[in-house]
Amino acid sequence: MKNQSKKGLLFRSEDIKILMQEDSCPENISKSNMIEGKSSFNLLFLLSPNINLEAHDCGTKFSFKKNQYILHYSPEESTAELWAENQEVLKYLQVQINYQYIFNLINPESNKENADILEGMIKNNYIFLHKETPPDMTVEMHMILREIISYSKKGVMQKLFIEAKVIKLLILIFEQFNEKNMIDATPKAPSIIKKFIDENYHKNIKAEEIGKLIGINQNKIRKEFKAHYHITVTDYIFELRMLKAKKLIIDKNMMIKEIAIECGYEYVQNFTRAFKKKFGVSPEKLRTE
Numbered sequence: 001m002k003n004q005s006k007k008g009l010l011f012r013s014e015d016i017k018i019l020m021q022e023d024s025c026p027e028n029i030s031k032s033n034m035i036e037g038k039s040s041f042n043l044l045f046l047l048s049p050n051i052n053l054e055a056h057d058c059g060t061k062f063s064f065k066k067n068q069y070i071l072h073y074s075p076e077e078s079t080a081e082l083w084a085e086n087q088e089v090l091k092y093l094q095v096q097i098n099y100q101y102i103f104n105l106i107n108p109e110s111n112k113e114n115a116d117i118l119e120g121m122i123k124n125n126y127i128f129l130h131k132e133t134p135p136d137m138t139v140e141m142h143m144i145l146r147e148i149i150s151y152s153k154k155g156v157m158q159k160l161f162i163e164a165k166v167i168k169l170l171i172l173i174f175e176q177f178n179e180k181n182m183i184d185a186t187p188k189a190p191s192i193i194k195k196f197i198d199e200n201y202h203k204n205i206k207a208e209e210i211g212k213l214i215g216i217n218q219n220k221i222r223k224e225f226k227a228h229y230h231i232t233v234t235d236y237i238f239e240l241r242m243l244k245a246k247k248l249i250i251d252k253n254m255m256i257k258e259i260a261i262e263c264g265y266e267y268v269q270n271f272t273r274a275f276k277k278k279f280g281v282s283p284e285k286l287r288t289e
Contacts, residue, residue, distance in 0.1 A: 010149065011162050015101035018162065020149065021082075022047075022091040031083040032090055036074035041102055041121060043095035043169065045069045045137060045145060050085040051092065068134040069141070071126035071173055073099075093145060095166060105167070117174060126173060139196040139210070140172055189216055190228035197233070201240040202264045207233050237264075242278045245271070249283050256283050 011018040021032050034053075036042050044053075049066040056079045062070070084090040108115035120126065129135040137145075144165050151161055193210055210233075211218035225233050241263040248259045260271035275283050 011158065013159055013162075015098045016162060016166060017094075017096040018148065019094045019096075021094070022089065031081060032092075034080045034082055034092075034094060036072070036078045036080070037096055037098075038074070038077045039099040040074050041097045041099065042072045042074060043069065043097070043166075044072065045093045045095075045141070046091075046134075047093060047145075048084060048089045048091040050088050051082055051090065052085065053080050053082050055080045062134065064134055065136075067137045067142070069137055070134055071121065071124075073122050073124055093149070095169070097166065120177075126177060129177065135173075135176060138172055138176060139192060140199065141169060143200070144169055144172075189221065190225050193221055193225050193233065194229065194236075197237055197240070201237050202244070202262060204264060204266070205237065238274065238278070241265075242275065245275055245283070246279065246286070249287050252287060256287075259283070 008020055009017070010020050017037075019034075021034075023032065034044070046064040046066065046068050051064045053062040053064070054060070082090060082092065102121065103118065106114050106118050108118040127134065148162065148165050151158065153161070196210055197205070207218045207221050210216075211221050222233055225231075225236070229236065231239070245259055245263045248254055248262065249256070254262070256272075257268045260266075260268045263271065265271035265274070272282055272284075275281075275286075279286065281289075
């Protein structure tokens with residue numbers, strides 16, 4: 001069986017470089033060399049199971065589960081070797097960010113909180129969440145990586161898009177570590193699901209998709225969410241969409257068709273049917289009242 005590989009530079013600017021690695025070598029152990037630039041921060045997202053990493057400069061070794069990540073600062077250019085065990089696919093995404101870009105972004109001279117964040121990044125405090133365990137990717141991180149990988153525009157639009165997504169990734173990392181500092185416990189599945197729905201209810205999301213992203217069986221998602229919030233996932237999404245729809249209709253600044261799309265409905269007739277079921281009146285009639 002021939003080896004199948006997908007490897008490439010997804011994006012490069014003066015400040016940010018993004019590389020995607022995906023190799024499938026069923027007959028041999030997949031190996032890859034990763035390069036960290038001088039004075040750079042490297043976000044490494046491990047997208048396949050049983051990945052090992054060995055840093056050549058210091059001999060440090062890491063073992064990763066699927067969907068873990070690290071944020072590592074490299075003062076000098078260095079290389080690391082990654083390989084997958086048990087003939088697994090080796091798949092990861094590397095985001096390399098120049099030190100000066102991060103320095104200007106955080107502006108550590110503005111206040112102590114910003115200075116502490118940059119110091120934590122330089123000291124590589126964002127490698128282990130707690131007890132030498134690499135942090136797990138969140139649902140939002142998965143969504144951002146998908147958007148980065150699938151983005152097709154080039155030029156200034158791509159640059160602005162990538163920078164915005166990288167900044168969002170950093171925010172999510174800081175939030176995740178800050179939450180862990182306040183409570184030394186793994187976030188509960190219902191709260192993770194609720195946060196995801198709160199931020200994505202206007203999209204065509206389903207329990208199956210949420211389950212795949214956070215690694216929890218969809219039946220467990222439905223059961224735990226309802227037990228915790230006393231409402232089903234489907235009904236919660238419906239309630240959020242209808243509340244937003246009612247507000248937009250009353251504001252009278254958007255067409256009904258636009259509101260339907262904004263609230264996650266591809267077809268306006270489906271939106272109208274759902275709205276009338278919720279409020280007992282059609283969107284058009286509510287707007288004229």
